[in-house]
């Protein structure tokens with residue numbers, strides 16, 4: 001018989017469980033003056049601090065808040081270089097365009113495996129310091145068979161949530177032959193990449209891939225066991241969101257420009273609307289109206305979109321603050337979307353909540369409640385992190 005170590009975290013002023021059957025009955029399942037018990041890598045118990053069962057170890061939270069670790073369901077971490085000059089130009093008035101991706105493709109192709117892996121590790125360490133315990137990441141800066149497969153191989157050494165984004169833009173190698181590039185992505189590139197990935201994604205946007213190309217690529221991926229997710233409706237209104245719902249994609253990401261038909265589709269389907277406020281911030285784009293999306297009955301996730309072009313932040317707390325201030329979310333909704341919403345966007349039920357049986361991914365804040373994440377923007381409030389029951393920070 002194997003025995004595991006049990007740890008109780010007690011005197012939590014506000015514990016977010018994301019289980020509406022617990023605590024105050026809201027979606028956050030908020031329990032006041034709470035405790036949580038970790039057994040090995042799992043949550044074993046949550047409830048009032050005074051009723052906590054005996055454990056091997058105890059940690060006194062001293063009236064601080066505890067929340068589930070953030071689930072960052074959308075990032076692009078396998079890249080080299082940065083795009084400081086492009087950001088500077090943009091802040092002087094130049095618009096964002098998908099073409100900047102080519103700069104990062106050149107830098108990424110020129111980098112060694114070791115450099116790329118070290119970059120992923122560095123951005124992940126940043127994210128952990130800000131409370132992220134689960135993250136998805138993508139290829140998309142290789143755009144050749146070898147460079148895409150390499151990016152995914154490296155990504156897979158850091159996370160299980162790996163997405164093949166060979167269809168980020170048409171590869172510069174196929175500038176005059178987009179149809180030939182779609183054949184490559186759905187043929188030899190998919191063959192080389194499928195073994196490393198769980199998901200397939202397409203940037204469905206003017207200047208990247210149109211509806212027919214996106215459908216062809218996502219359907220080919222699905223036939224190989226890769227589940228779709230879509231970069232949709234970021235730079236302008238387009239078919240991406242409707243296509244995502246049609247294909248039962250796990251997530252439609254960005255959702256910046258939506259019409260009523262898109263909202264109806266999101267309200268009716270299972271596809272999560274993932275909002276990426278760092279992208280609107282860093283490209284000075286219009287803000288999506290989260291109230292409209294939530295009002296349509298859609299499930300909303302919040303994520304960083306961490307990438308060197310449109311959103312070079314690894315900070316979920318920053319995204320929460322933006323979503324509250326500029327997208328109309330309440331602090332409770334934003335916290336839910338950054339945890340349980342991210343889990344839904346990855347079709348996961350083992351993370352994003354603190355209920356018995358869930359993975360013991362917890363963040364203790366230097367604050368009495370999760371509301372401070374939006375109320376005190378830019379302040380490093382993450383005090384401690386447990387990942388799969390282990391103290392990670």
Ligand code: NIG
Nearest residue numbers: 101203231279305307309310
């Ligand atoms: O999600 N939209 C496409 N891809 C990224 C940006 C990539 C880049 O500019 O390097 C995004 O915003």
Ligand code: FE
Nearest residue numbers: 074076231305
């Ligand atoms: Fe993205």
